[in-house]
Amino acid sequence: MIELHDLTKRHGRTLAVDRLSFRVPQGVVTGFLGPNGAGKSTTMRMILDLDRPTGGRVTIDGRRYGQLSEPLKYIGALLEAKAVHPGRTARDHLLWLAQSNRIPERRVDEALALVGLTPVARKRARGFSLGMGQRLGIASALLGDPEIVMFDEPVNGLDPEGILWIRNLMKRLAAEGRTVFVSSHLMSEMAVTADHLVVIGRGRLLADLPMPEFIKRNSRSAVRMRTPQPERLLDVLAVAGLRHEPGPDGSYEVVGGDLAALGDLAAAHGVVLHELSPQQASLEEAFMQMTADSVEYHAGDGPGRDAAGAPGTWAAGRQQHSNAQPAAAARQEEN
């Protein structure tokens, strides 16, 4: 189990990680979420003892990473794509890694097969695509058959097929009882893979809770109604004791309302409706709201101005790379 206690990292005047404390639960996929520059990669590097903390500590099964002998057998990590010598073959890359931790050589071929790189095992990494580099990185992480795996933005730059493959791999690893710790800046991606969620912004912990809990707390459903007779509609709603909020383009949204019941209500009172539609606030929006104050760079508008409404570059921009929840992006533009 990975445990962080007041973990802090300062680079000159920037606090990359600010007194971060949490535990990565065992045997499930934990999403490590935060906008660009939140400190996800820095935290992961500190877990591996690559960056030395300015303060606090992080332990794996109660021990510092540097105290693990043959650490690849405990924890396998993918930090950046293509951290391979371009002139070395995929197989040789895994071979030296295996030898350093006394992992049997047959694991090299198993790991290559697991990520589907067997056909290019003896090709030099120079010619690998981003996706192949990513698969080789994942093969290195799985080489020691570790209890814990840690991936830093594994789907970045992958095509939909690659994204799906990684998603299923992570679920499978967790199903085998392994601890999976994966960072992302896409809520939509985490919503479909993670069982647990840790959200950070500007190096600080913003949330640490099970995924269903996050969804329950943050998904808001409403029914949108549009009518040429707004006064009559509002009267009807008031009489029925239903709370409503103004929606876009002069529409109204009844929070928690039932679609059929609202349609019946309007018909019973002879209110003409031009729209009656269910609305689901996306988790992406909830995440953006949560991290709004900690986003480093906003698109367009000056910083700090109605941050929740102004989409940060990190979410709106990247959304198109994800095949999940395209509606969320569309709705973002409307607001």
Add this chain to the structure above:
Amino acid sequence: MASFPAILRSEWTKIRSVRSTIWTLALTFVVTVGLGALLSLLTNNNFTEFRRNVQTPFDATSTAFAGIRLGELAIIVFGVLAIGNEYSSGLIRVTLAAVPQRGTLLTGKAVVLGALALVVSVVTAFITFFTGQALLGSHSTTLGEPHVLRAVFGAALYLTMLCLFSAGVTAMLRNQTLALGVLVPFFFLLSPILSVVPKVKTLAHYFPDYAGSRMLLVFEEQGQPYGPWAGFAICLAWTLAALVGGALVLKSRDA
């Protein structure tokens, strides 16, 4: 703690699996043997012309080793690449995640690198010597002559130490382009030039290459600052200092 033999095996796989590093070693051999052979042949064919007005005794050993200044450049590049390619590809983070004991890791790297460089250097030195002597004909010398065997082994140690020195400097600079940009001009231009400039040369005589190359001398030079073994000690001190410096940087800096 990580097993040291495991680190050695893994570092050996790393070195042998990249062509560019192997090529620089091959180049060390080819350049040192080839240039030495060429100069020995020329010297033999034009002996009286070359030796006109020269008072010092003819040194058949150093004639055979005429190519070593270029050969040393290749082995310096080898030392730089072997350490530096970890930094150019972000591989250093993968390496340190596998072996977090940084001092042990660098020691293992230096042992593998040093052993390989030593083997190649010894082979290069002896083949250079015998080829040169074969081509020098009647002007040649033998290993049995005073100091000749020491000079041939000296050449091998010289190449090995410069390789490890460069590896240590690269570990300190953590950047292979920068390391090449510093080491190549230093050894190829700065040090040879400074070692003949009056006054400055007293300082330049303590540079690693000048000191190490004293081991190649068979005859005493006029006004030489120190003997071959003092030269060896100075060169070794530089090499160890560079490696310790590299280890300190590796241990203290974020990867």
